Amino acid sequence: MEDFSSGFWGIYIAAIVVISLAGLLYLLRSQSVVKLPKGQKADVTGHKWDDDLEEYNNPLPRWWMWLFYLTIFFAIGYLVLYPGLVVWKGSNNWTAAGQFKQERDKKDAEIKPLYDKFMQQDVVAVSKSTEAREIGQRLFMTYCIQCHGSDAHGAKGFPNLTDDDWLYGGSPEKIVETISNGRGGQMPAFGAQFGEEGVKDVANHVLKIAGKKFDAERATRGEANFKTVCAACHGPDGKGNQAIGAPNLTDKTWLYGGSETTIIETITNGRKNYMPAWKEFLGDAKVHLLAGYVYGLSHQEGEAAKAK
Amino acid sequence: MSKNEFKGIPIKVVPPASEPAEVEMEQVALYETHKKIYPRWVTGRFNNWRIFFVIATQLFFYGVAWLQWNDRQMLLFDLVNRKFFVFGFVFLPQDFIYLTSLLLISALGLFVWTSVGGRLWCGYACPQTVYTEIFLWMEKWIEGDRPARIKLDKAPMSAHKFRLKATKHLLWILFSIWTGFTFVGYFTPIRDLLAAVPTLSFGPWETFWVLFYGFATYGNAGWMREQVCKYMCPYARFQSAMFDADTLIISYDAERGDPRGSRRSGTDHKAEGLGDCIDCTICVQVCPVGIDIRDGLQYECIGCAACIDACDGVMDKVGYPRGLIRYTTEKALSHGYPEKDFVKHIARPRVIGYGLILLTVTSIMAASLYMRVPLKVNVMRDRNALVRETDEGLLENSYRLNIQNADEKQHRYVIRVGGLPDVKIEGDTRREIVVGPAEAEVASVRVQVEPQHATRGSKKIWFEVQAVDAPSISVKEKAAFIGR
CATH class of the missing domain: 1.10.760.10 (Cytochrome c-like domain)
Incomplete structure (x- = not known):
């Protein structure tokens, strides 16, 4: 009930429910009998249209009336037992969360062995x-x-x-x-540090150690940056470091993709991953x-x- | 100015001649008190028809549950495993449309014969009528016919009365429990259910439904009876919409019968100004809904024709021709056409319309059942997963194929894929999935495409699952391949 900012709403709901029930009870009682002059039958409802068009009264059976009473008594019983009135928590202290916990505990106990x-x-x-x-x-x-x-x-x-x-x-x-x-894995962005050309050079060195097609001239130029910067995590030979989750760059497995475009994207912007x-x-x-x-x-x- | 002068016009006050007499008021209940109906025992040709339908429907209901087919129950609705065995078919929840068509066919069938023959269903084959009839047989067997039952109910409680009532209710309850047991036997194999009887080791839901369905049978057929037709059944009420002046109704021939009156045998009643109705009220006594058919067509009438049988018997006895109460139509009764011409008036727009729709739905369902492939395939693409790139640079999507074998034989299935150039299933494409009879298996499948064939967006592909051992069992399902 924390969602209700004020206790007023509980009273509001309870009042509506109680008044409705009482009203229904009154309606049912008042509509079960009618006072008529002696000898007259309630075979028409009294509604009349176009002078002679009358509505016949086709009464429901008496047992049907008891069903109406039954629903009202059911409602009262329900409101006593369950928290339908908001202001009253119900005599058996039922809550949806409680029932969930009960069912979960039961299942847990069943599975435990x-x-x-x-x-x-x-x-x-x-x-x-x-x-x-x-x-x-x-x-x-x-x-x-x-x-x-x-x-x-x-x-x-x-x-x-x-x-x-x-x-x-x-x-x-x-x-x-x-x-x-x-796990939380993070690779910093090197776009600013290496420059556009520098990133391409490093990427080609990565392609080289991965055994893919590469530009030899660029790879040679990129090697220096790789050995000084990238090697800190990926190791000088690019075999990675499982202690910090730095991927091995020499195998065929790529987390984000092994094409030149993707490798350039990775080096330029870095990567951040989270499990x-x-x-x-x-x-x-x-x-x-x-x-x-x-x-x-x-x-x-x-x-x-x-x-x- | 005096009080009796108004604008100078003298007004004379006239005292009322006399006060209106105090009207005596009384309370009138607006709900109808239930009056118990004691239908009198009846014999005759229409009653024989009813006996035939009671036996036929109940032989089916109590009997079919025990029949076997392919080493399983012939008619079994296995809700727990969501498999529905109907004769040679195994239906799965995806086949729900067949239930819809069956209900449609039943509804339209009712429409057709209601517009032709009136409330034939109500009078002869409706479970409410059938079980009430069976309960009445038991009641008559133990308590006797109408006069004896009335007398017994009026009598104060005695050992004799108690013994009769207890026997009757015991018999009703046993019969009801058997009915509930049979009903549940269509959802839990009835032989297993029977095996559980000696130890009473039913599951909680089985216990509930045996008792609930049994209680409904006992209550409706033993106590509620005509109240169900009068106040609870919607069909009883909307049938009047299917009636017209050419529909068969059960009617009293007022022209022939009135004025009613008793007479001494051997006298010429016509000379005495009397009609053929001897006013014996047998037709009222046999009526299971407690109406007087001589008051005309009434909504309570379930068309059981008990009054026809009763009246025919009386007519035979007094030597008048049969048919004072008979099946006729409103038009025939008002001399629109001779009664034997009823058949000529069957083909009317309403009946033809209902009939055509019924024929269409029935043919579609029959054709669909005939062409039904006993295999269902659901393609489930991994939710919210985008494309992945393989080490070889191919684009890959993964799918799970739920293969449901709706046949009662084990089958081996192959999966093929198509819809894009060079699209293929990763790994061994000839890999076979074995699915047991009426079982389901999930196959995990990875589909690969060259990057140039799966550019931006989603592409349509299809999977085909085919039984290797029965190539006609094959299903093609559409799917989406998400490209780059």
Whole structure:
């Protein structure tokens, strides 16, 4: 009820409800009988048009009237039990949030033994259990596909999780850490520092170490800047640094794209990326199962590989 | 100026001759008190028709639930797994249109024969009539016919009365529970349900519905009866919109019957100025809705023809020709045409119109069922995902294909893609998806295109899913490929 700035509205609603109920009760009582001269029947309603067109009174059965009373008594019972009047919280203290919590707690208790079983196994073992992988997949389909895609192949700016190429490391512990605490990756913009030509030169050096087609003259010129500036994160040979999430530039995997245009765009404007932390929201068990599923995506063997 | 002068005109005050007598007022209830109806037992040809329909519909209802087809229940609406088995078909929620057409066909069918034959449905085949009839049979068996029942109800409670009433209600309740059980048996396999009876291990919803449907049967057929037709049924009321002067109605022939009156046998009643109606009121006593058909066509009349059978019996006894109360039409009754010409008046615009619509809907549904492919494919593109670029520089979108096998055999399916030049499915395109009988599988598919073929915006592509072992089972679904 925090949305209501004043207590007046509770009284307002309660008054409308109570007056309406009383009004309905009065209406029902007053319309159940009519006073007529003795011997006269209530076979017409008294409404008359065009001199002789009369409305017949086709009475409802008496049991139908009791149904009307029943609805009123139901309303009163409901208002006593439930918080319909705002000013009265209801004698059984029901709230939507309370019911949700109750249902969730019940479900949690039901699932707990299953989760406990998997919590006792390590991530690698979880990744090999069909049951755990099915649970993990459903969790992935709910919480992860918005960025990483239903097939976990990622998208521009969102890593592919199936290729065993990792920004922050692909060991089970690292995957759990990433899902639990999230990650924030940032590359500064070098457009101003290198200048337009300078950026192109560095880009060509990156193409060279990545094993792509490059302009030899520019690559040589760009090498100096790379060795002094870029190497701080990506390393002198461009192999990256998983401790800070700096990508390996010598492989075929690109987070934003490996064309010359895209690399120039990346160096000029920098990149900023963010993965939210899930530990609070999902809890350890779900994170554990998700880690197993993600680990399994790039470590498929035996049954899992065949199923794929 | 005196009070009795007004602008100089003298006014003479005349006292009223006498005060109007005090009118005695009384309270009149505006709701109708329910009067119990005791329909008298009736025999005759129309009643035989009703017996036939009661037995036919109930044999179907109580019997079909037990029949098997392809090792499963022939008619089963599996709500939990969202599969609906109807004879040889497996319907999925996507087939809801067939339920709509079935309801349309039923409604239009009712329109057609109501405009031709009046309330035939109400009088012979409606569940309300059918169950009331069955309950009346039980009632008559235990308590006796109308006079005995009236007498029993008037009598003070006694051991005898209590025994009869208890037996009747027990019988009704047992029958109702069986009805509720059968009803639930169309949603939960009835054999499983039967197996759960000894231990009473029904699920909460099954228990609820057995009791609820049973209660509805008991209440409606045992207690509410004609009240359902009079106050609750919408169809009863809007049928009058389908009636016209050529529609079959049950009517008393006032011209022949009036003036009514009792007579001694052997006298010439015509000479005494009497009509053929001996005013025995049997037609009123047999009426399940408690009306007097001799007052003319009334909205309460469900067209059960009990009064025809009753009157024909009486006419036979007194030696008059049958048909004082009979099926006729408003026009025939007013000598518009001879009654046997009723058939010639069936083909009228209203009936032809209803009939044509009915024929159209029925043919479309039949054709659609005949051509139905037992396979459903839903293409789900990853929500809010844009294009991705592969290491080879191809543009890629990912999709999930929900393949639902609506056949009762296992099938192997291949997925093809088309709609853009050189568009292909990543990996092994001949990969087969195996889907079990009436099961569903989700296939994750990545579609790749050369960048020049998927420029700015969304491109139309299609997926084709085909059963390898039955090539005629094939479905093509449209999808969108988001380019760069």
